[in-house]
Amino acid sequence: MQHALVLLRRRLISSIPVLLIVVVGTFFLLEAAPGDAVDAYLAGIGGGDAAMVEQLRQSYGLDQSIWARLWTYLLSLLRLDLGWSVAFDRPILQLIGERLPNTLLLMGSATALSFSLGSLLGILAGARPGSFTDRALSIGSLALYAVPSFWLGLVLSVVFAVQLRWLPTSGIETIASGKAGLDRALDIARHLVLPVGALGFIYLALFIRTMRAGMAEVWRQDFALAARAKGLSRPRIVFRHVARNALLPLVTLLGLQSATMLGGSVVIESIFAIPGFGRLAQEAVAGRDAPLLMGIIVVSALLVIVVNLLVDIAYGLLDPRVGTSEQAA
């Protein structure tokens, strides 16, 4: 536990400059856009006179220099204030706080699906490297990896929601159903089956391939040979000795994939009309809402930092060797 705390502190400190680069970089990128938030707002309401434009610019602080605005933005970030959304006319933090849980639920379920099924199939493939099962799974996972997630989502929704009518086509829950407790949870689960499937299946391939490659590596190690020489049964060697040691790289993959999955949720949420974080990003782009887009990028960077931190801590707990080397360093 001591190790975890040391690691936590070190990682938090080292992530501050990185986050600062993200904030400043995104600020200047969005600054390069033609027109500002007031232009977008005026286009939305159908124009206004010069005095009103002037007053609006002042109230948003847009009459100040770019450096002054960057400084103000950084200061308000420290107060956990992400600013005001032009398109929604609401505080950005509140908007993100509303949308984030849906996305976390979607991503968490998709990760759980791809991790569990992926490691299982990876064990199946890696149990006998070079066997027919191994080759079939390897080609199959490659094909799966080549499928665009949004297209898989469309195909799944045509088959299971439109043709078979087994599952709902869109949304996170039945609107105004008055359901509560377990009923509501089941309702949400039914709505999430297709999007989680579409998102999870894409990343399934990566877990299968990593698990399989890890097992092929472990088979060559001395202790695997020793286990075979002792005359242990094949399933025991596969599960207790080989698979267990090949599982760790998959944990690393969890952290690496969190950013990709967050990006992937944009299209999936737009296809299944899930009011989540990713869809908010698309709405920010459509509404030319630069402050909202800025807030979304900052929060997603924070989220990725946190996920990677959790993965590192989990890694240290799973593999005692990591903690010792950290301390020696």
Add this chain to the structure above:
Amino acid sequence: MSFFARLLHSPEGLVGLLLLLLLAAAALLAPVLFPTDPLSIVAAPLTAPFTNGSVPLGTDRLGRNVLAALVHGARASLLVGLAAAAVAILVGALVGTLAGFSGGFIDEALMRVVDAFQIVPGFLLALAFVSVIGASLPTVVLAIALGAWTGPARLARAEVLSLRERDFVAAARVIGMHPLEIALREVLPNALPPVLALTAVIAAGAVLTESALSFLGLGDPNIVTWGSMIAEGRNVLRTAPFLSLAPGLALVITVLGIYLFAEGLSDALARRRIRQ
């Protein structure tokens, strides 16, 4: 056995190469096969596939030739995939080499920038970039490369760190070469091969990202892309699912072709290394 023969020997490499050759032929011959603009209206809207000889794969909601759009779409996909991979590898290799070779503060600063690009989801970054600069083919290429150059940068840096203590670098120093010249002319070329091996994965990812961007309506509006075809077909998904299925399958085949080819290539390379 020559290297090429070894590549063709593995079934993955052979199938991948065939798929890629087919696509490249389609992309190159698109203006010859279908000289009219694929966005122009040629027949009755929503002609079913395999019913009209002049439009073998039917037409979309506006009466545009699906086969012509598919063939022209191959152009956009392959072009974006290759260009984005080239930009990502070039920028990544340069940054990685400079970081690894300089060490100290420059290394630290450059690697923090790499970290920053890695924690922002690449797709969000591409989305923001295209929406700010405006949707055109070069913007889309840059937007995708923005999220893809960090892998090559890390790999190049690691290579350079192991190379820079070698004798040939010391020799270059002794003859009085400028450090920048040593980094770019002596170290970079030697660090490049493993970085180039990332090309296929990056190109495949770029093809998928481009399709997702144009599916969301953020691709170049003046050219046909498979992603925009899927988005267009989505409006008639219940009655004419073929319009979304066909470009999606084309995407799967393209990306699978790239992966298989890469697999065959790395197999062939590994076997060559064993023989040596």
